[in-house]
Amino acid sequence: MNLRHRVATRAVVLDPTGKFLLFLSHFDPGSGLPPQWVFPGGGLESGEQPIAGIVREVFEETGRLFAACDFEPITSFSHSMDDQRFHDTGESHFFELRVKKQFEPSSENWTENEHRDNVMHRWVSVSEILMEQLWVRPEGSIDLLVERYGDS
Secondary structure, eight states: OOTTEEEEEEEEEEOTTSOEEEEEEOOOGGGOOOOEEEOSEEEOOTTOOHHHHHHHHHHHHHSOOOOGGGEEEEEEEEEEOSOTTTOSEEEEEEEEEEOSSOOOOOOTTOOHHHHHHEEEEEEEOHHHHHHHTOOEESTTHHHHHHHHHOOO
């Protein structure tokens, strides 16, 4: 495995009204990147399978513990990395998680970097993403949402 290749998981957390949970992150100040919207998730730990990674990451980033069977695999794809100081390429495994209602994520289990980087969270529809031209990462995420859920 290429050490400059990052494998990550992302959860499309979907409420009954068709809105998704996203976090606005400004990332490492040294990256020089503008703030971007990201799905709950993150890099896999050594030897970790994607389903175990998404269960762990959603718990860490929302404070809510879900079972592996609550997550439906959607797709995985390779993409470029916006900040290439540490990784040249990336691979994201997307899972859908349907929830009964919107909830307020807890920051109790966030890492030091997540406390530094996460600015806010928001439940947002595909049409709001498109209308407001939100920068949603990784590259290809918006296309995935439009293809799977439509643009209304």
